[in-house]
Amino acid sequence: MIYRETGQFRTSYAEDQAIFRLRQDRAGIAVILAVAWIGIPLLADDYLLRAILVPFLILAVAAIGLNLLLGYCGQISLGTGAFMAIGAYAAYNLALRLPGLPLLLDFFLAGLVAAGIGVLFGLPSVRIKGLYLAVATLAAQFFADWAFLRVGWFTNYTPSGSVTAPPLDIFGWLIDTPLEKYWLCLAFACLTAILAKNLVRSRIGRSWMAIRDMDIAAEIIGIRPTTAKLSAFAVSSFVAGGAGVLWAFVHLGSWEPLAFSIDMSFRLLFMVIIGGMGSILGSFLGAAFITVLPIFLNQAPAMVGIQLSTAMVSHLEFMIFGALIVLFLIWEPHGLARLWQIGKEKMRLWPFPY
Amino acid sequence: MLAAATAPAQAPTAQRRRAIGEVLLAVENISLRFGGVRALSGVSFDIRKGEIRAIIGPNGAGKSSMLNVINGFYHPQEGRIVWKGEARPRMRPHEAAKGGIARTFQNIALFKGMSTLDNIMTGRILKMRASFLEQAFWIGRGRSEELRERAFVERIIDFLEIQHIRHTPVGKLPYGLQKRVEFARALAMEPELLLLDEPMAGMNLEEKEDMCRFILDVNEEFGTTVALIEHDMSVVMDISDRVVVLDYGRLLADGTPDQVRNDPAVIEAYLGVAHG
Numbered sequence: 001m002i003y004r005e006t007g008q009f010r011t012s013y014a015e016d017q018a019i020f021r022l023r024q025d026r027a028g029i030a031v032i033l034a035v036a037w038i039g040i041p042l043l044a045d046d047y048l049l050r051a052i053l054v055p056f057l058i059l060a061v062a063a064i065g066l067n068l069l070l071g072y073c074g075q076i077s078l079g080t081g082a083f084m085a086i087g088a089y090a091a092y093n094l095a096l097r098l099p100g101l102p103l104l105l106d107f108f109l110a111g112l113v114a115a116g117i118g119v120l121f122g123l124p125s126v127r128i129k130g131l132y133l134a135v136a137t138l139a140a141q142f143f144a145d146w147a148f149l150r151v152g153w154f155t156n157y158t159p160s161g162s163v164t165a166p167p168l169d170i171f172g173w174l175i176d177t178p179l180e181k182y183w184l185c186l187a188f189a190c191l192t193a194i195l196a197k198n199l200v201r202s203r204i205g206r207s208w209m210a211i212r213d214m215d216i217a218a219e220i221i222g223i224r225p226t227t228a229k230l231s232a233f234a235v236s237s238f239v240a241g242g243a244g245v246l247w248a249f250v251h252l253g254s255w256e257p258l259a260f261s262i263d264m265s266f267r268l269l270f271m272v273i274i275g276g277m278g279s280i281l282g283s284f285l286g287a288a289f290i291t292v293l294p295i296f297l298n299q300a301p302a303m304v305g306i307q308l309s310t311a312m313v314s315h316l317e318f319m320i321f322g323a324l325i326v327l328f329l330i331w332e333p334h335g336l337a338r339l340w341q342i343g344k345e346k347m348r349l350w351p352f353p354y
Numbered sequence: 355m356l357a358a359a360t361a362p363a364q365a366p367t368a369q370r371r372r373a374i375g376e377v378l379l380a381v382e383n384i385s386l387r388f389g390g391v392r393a394l395s396g397v398s399f400d401i402r403k404g405e406i407r408a409i410i411g412p413n414g415a416g417k418s419s420m421l422n423v424i425n426g427f428y429h430p431q432e433g434r435i436v437w438k439g440e441a442r443p444r445m446r447p448h449e450a451a452k453g454g455i456a457r458t459f460q461n462i463a464l465f466k467g468m469s470t471l472d473n474i475m476t477g478r479i480l481k482m483r484a485s486f487l488e489q490a491f492w493i494g495r496g497r498s499e500e501l502r503e504r505a506f507v508e509r510i511i512d513f514l515e516i517q518h519i520r521h522t523p524v525g526k527l528p529y530g531l532q533k534r535v536e537f538a539r540a541l542a543m544e545p546e547l548l549l550l551d552e553p554m555a556g557m558n559l560e561e562k563e564d565m566c567r568f569i570l571d572v573n574e575e576f577g578t579t580v581a582l583i584e585h586d587m588s589v590v591m592d593i594s595d596r597v598v599v600l601d602y603g604r605l606l607a608d609g610t611p612d613q614v615r616n617d618p619a620v621i622e623a624y625l626g627v628a629h630g
Contacts, residue, residue, distance in 0.1 A: 013501050013504045013505060013508070014501055016504075017500060017501070017504065195490045195491070198489060198490050198491065198492040198496070199489055199490050201500075202484065202489035202490075202492075202496055202500065203479055203482045203484065203489060203499075204486065204489055205489075206468070206472055206475060206476050206479065207476070207479055209465060209467060209468055209472070210465050210468075210476050212465075212467065213464075213465035213466050213467050213468065214463050214464070214465055214466070216427075216447075216463060217459070217463035217464065217465065218465075218476075219446070219447040219448050219451075220425060220447045220448070220450075220451055220456070220457055220463075221451055221456070221476055221477055221479060221480075221539065221540075221543060222448050222451035222452055222479055222480040222543070223448060223476075223479060224448050225448075231486075278467065
């Protein structure tokens with residue numbers, strides 16, 4: 001009953017095309033944004049910001065990147081970690097070799113480098129699909145792992161292979177406290193979400209979805225499959241590369257190639273599948289599920305007063321987390337975003353039966 | 355222009371025939387083989403501007419293959435296609451689309467995950483020019499084109515009477531409506547030549563009558579040339595101007611419905627049972 005469109009008439013196509021069509025949705029997103037921008041900074045401590053919220057936001061950005069490719073264009077990729085790594089190392093090298101390069105421009109150029117490499121590894125998608133493409137993108141992952149570990153130039157020949165990001169200086173504003181880092185990541189997450197949403201409701205997004213749903217029919221209405229697929233790879237890699245820069249520069253500070261191993265690619269894949277393929281909201285929900293739930297499980301026994309050994313807690317965490325993923329995929333294969341959709345449908349009528 | 359959906363459905367045939375112009379597309383001596391199977395052998399016919407051209411024949415006669423050749427999916431080993439008076443080079447389907455050829459499929463080929471509206475909007479993709487940044491930031495043409503094309507698509511939605519399913523994902527629609535949405539998507543391309551592969555297959559009488567009305571309206575209001583494959587003989591004989599009959603990949607007959615109906619070869623090969 002509280003969530004109804006009754007009495008809200010859309011009298012122009014512009015109104016009908018709005019992202020948030022209902023007054024309730026607009027109010028909801030306003031509250032969420034207010035909490036995220038003002039409420040959390042007032043209440044949260046450094047640990048929460050540094051260890052939970054910053055990684056959550058960065059991984060949400062990366063998940064949006066993968067979702068554009070997998071959820072909207074239907075091209076499966078196991079190389080998201082690689083594209084993040086390419087972004088991170090490109091930003092590192094650009095900052096190192098071009099001193100005085102503004103940081104935001106550095107981020108942007110790093111994204112472009114990731115996009116270029118993404119297109120290169122996306123080329124097989126012109127010919128192959130599905131699982132075969134997954135294997136081809138896996139090559140990107142192994143290639144990146146190898147290159148950043150073995151080619152000394154990328155890491156400036158540091159003996160340990162670990163590199164350190166330059167100080168985060170954006171037009172004279174030095175970002176070093178957890179709160180500032182949180183705001184920076186939040187700004188990037190909001191920007192990415194809005195741009196991604198605009199893309200998927202425009203021509204380019206429709207051409208991606210057309211390729212995803214039926215490539216033959218897409219071709220007869222004039223979509224060039226090559227252009228559509230490669231543009232999805234480019235945009236997705238750009239976003240993933242940007243998330244990689246944030247992960248390396250803002251979250252980790254100094255890092256090794258292992259930070260972007262295949263483990264990262266799989267985590268992002270799970271986020272997209274659990275969050276909901278083809279949904280921007282789902283990318284956030286999936287990132288929250290994968291990053292926040294383990295931490296919660298880890299601390300839950302202590303919160304309710306059960307004393308367990310640390311080893312026991314971490315074993316339990318893995319078991320429960322794994323079980324939840326399996327159960328969840330059985331209950332709702334279309335992801336958390338669909339669950340939210342169903343919830344909204346229910347709320348239209350609640351508490352009345354019809 | 356689409357607003358005239360209320361025009362009388364069945365205008366006199368003679369009036370329509372006057373609108374038929376020069377040859378829009380000619381297939382000349384087309385042969386198509388898959389390995390040892392001959393799908394088409396030496397088929398020639400033409401489609402004139404503004405007419406409704408039916409292609410009939412028993413199952414496996416090569417009708418869908420013919421559409422696939424016109425559409426650019428298949429490349430014939432022999433023969434050539436003349437489009438608007440010029441021999442057409444070997445082309446891909448998206449290039450044919452750019453040239454003004456739209457089509458629907460025998461088995462519905464809609465984008466199942468998208469709403470009716472988005473499906474029809476995809477038909478306008480070739481008309482949109484917004485740059486990547488304009489789309490990403492929803493500014494300039496990115497926004498104005500969406501509104502302009504939405505207004506156009508809404509006229510098609512009105513015309514085909516599918517307003518109520520505008521926001522429904524097409525996967526959830528019944529068969530007859532899905533066929534109609536696919537027709538709408540093809541119309542949204544504003545094609546010069548519209549290829550319809552069994553637009554009425556699996557429909558009940560009422561749905562068939564609706565579909566006939568839409569096809570005739572499109573043909574009359576916009577002068578769209580239509581080539582359709584159909585098994586329902588009463589439909590074919592009623593709405594088409596000229597009929598091509600294929601059998602085992604060969605051209606059996608070509609002419610007005612009356613000529614074809616009385617052609618002894620056709621009666622023997624195809625209509626024999628019904629007229630025997």
